[in-house]
Amino acid sequence: TNAATIAQALAQRGFSPVRHIVVSDQPETIREVLAQELRAGKDVITTGGLGPTIDDTTRTAIAELFSQPLVHREEWFRGLVERYGSDFPTLSDQSMQPQRAILLNNTVGTAPGLYLEDQETFPGSRLFVLPGPPQEMRDVFFREVLPRYFEGKPQRDRLFRLVGLMEHQVDPVLRKLKQRYPNLVVGIYPSYALIQVHFDVREGPDVLDAAAEEFLSSFSSSSF
Numbered sequence: 001t002n003a004a005t006i007a008q009a010l011a012q013r014g015f016s017p018v019r020h021i022v023v024s025d026q027p028e029t030i031r032e033v034l035a036q037e038l039r040a041g042k043d044v045i046t047t048g049g050l051g052p053t054i055d056d057t058t059r060t061a062i063a064e065l066f067s068q069p070l071v072h073r074e075e076w077f078r079g080l081v082e083r084y085g086s087d088f089p090t091l092s093d094q095s096m097q098p099q100r101a102i103l104l105n106n107t108v109g110t111a112p113g114l115y116l117e118d119q120e121t122f123p124g125s126r127l128f129v130l131p132g133p134p135q136e137m138r139d140v141f142f143r144e145v146l147p148r149y150f151e152g153k154p155q156r157d158r159l160f161r162l163v164g165l166m167e168h169q170v171d172p173v174l175r176k177l178k179q180r181y182p183n184l185v186v187g188i189y190p191s192y193a194l195i196q197v198h199f200d201v202r203e204g205p206d207v208l209d210a211a212a213e214e215f216l217s218s219f220s221s222s223s224f
Contacts, residue, residue, distance in 0.1 A: 002047045002130075002137050009142070013152035016202060018042075025049060030061035034127065041124035045145075048132030050111035052090035059114075062129060063098040066116055070096045076103055080110055104128075104144040106136055113140035115149070156208050157200035162219065163193060170195055173218045180214075181207040 007017040019037070023029050030049070037044045049058030063070050077095035084091065094110045097103060104113030114129035128145050130137045162170065167190045174186050174197070183204035189196040197215070201208050 001134055002132070005134070005138065006045055006047075006141060009146060010150060011200070012157070013146070013150055014202065015043075015150060015152055025055045025057050027057045027061040027064070030058060031065045034062070034065055038122040038125040038127060041122075043126045043128070045128045045130065045141075047130045047137050050113075050129065050131045052093045052110070058129060059097065062101075062114070062116065062127070066098060066100070066118055066121070068098040068100050071099045073097050073103065076112055084110070101129075104130075104140050106131060106140050107143075108139045109133060109136040111136070113144060115145075156206060157198065158208060158212050160197040160199075160212075160215065162195045162197065165195055165219065167195060170197065173215060177211050177215060181211050183207065184211050 003020045007020070010017055021033055021037075023033050034044060034046070046058065049056050059070065072092070073095050076097070077091060080088075080091040080094060088110075091110060094112075097112065097114065098116060100116070102115040104115060106112050109131055111131045113131065114127075116127045116129070117125065126149070128149070130140050130145070167188065170188060174188060178184060178186055183201060184207060185200045185202055187198040189198070199208060199211060199215075
């Protein structure tokens with residue numbers, strides 16, 4: 001759910017997610033996977049592993065990866081105490097964050113999101129670390145990450161829903177359109193009694209309207 005939400009929002013701003021990886025809670029695995037992606041000069045977004053329980057190891061793994069100690073962030077701690085009171089012993093744990101990480105405010109839960117970069121070790125890469133619970137992830141991602149770090153240019157797209165047709169009836173039309181408009185990105189998603197077709201143009205001339213008109217003219221209007 002988190003991956004789909006993040007990918008869709010990024011795609012609408014003209015960014016193309018290329019990989020979704022699920023890893024265990026082992027710190028060495030987290031470090032290995034993140035190092036591989038960050039060395040490739042990519043933006044990386046993680047979710048989960050930021051809570052106070054024993055299996056939440058993401059903060060520690062990231063601090064080690066970026067060669068930063070975990071330090072007590074007093075301002076975040078005071079904010080948590082104001083919101084939740086002083087009866088929660090885990091609030092102190094939630095205030096231990098990588099020393100040079102930028103904290104991303106979480107108004108729903110106790111774990112802040114994190115932004116880290118190291119242009120010497122990982123040139124061209126940025127790491128965004130978000131909480132795992134969907135409500136908290138959405139709060140941090142849509143308020144703190146998307147508007148501040150992924151302004152982008154919204155891409156144009158179009159979604160068609162076809163009923164009473166089979167995938168093999170739609171695919172030949174899409175193949176012809178793709179040949180005519182090479183920069184048109186096409187996705188076809190069949191399900192019971194329904195086929196969804198998605199068009200977007202990520203780069204190059206905007207041919208969306210022309211491609212959509214040709215696509216529509218290939219089928220009866222009663223199919224949409």
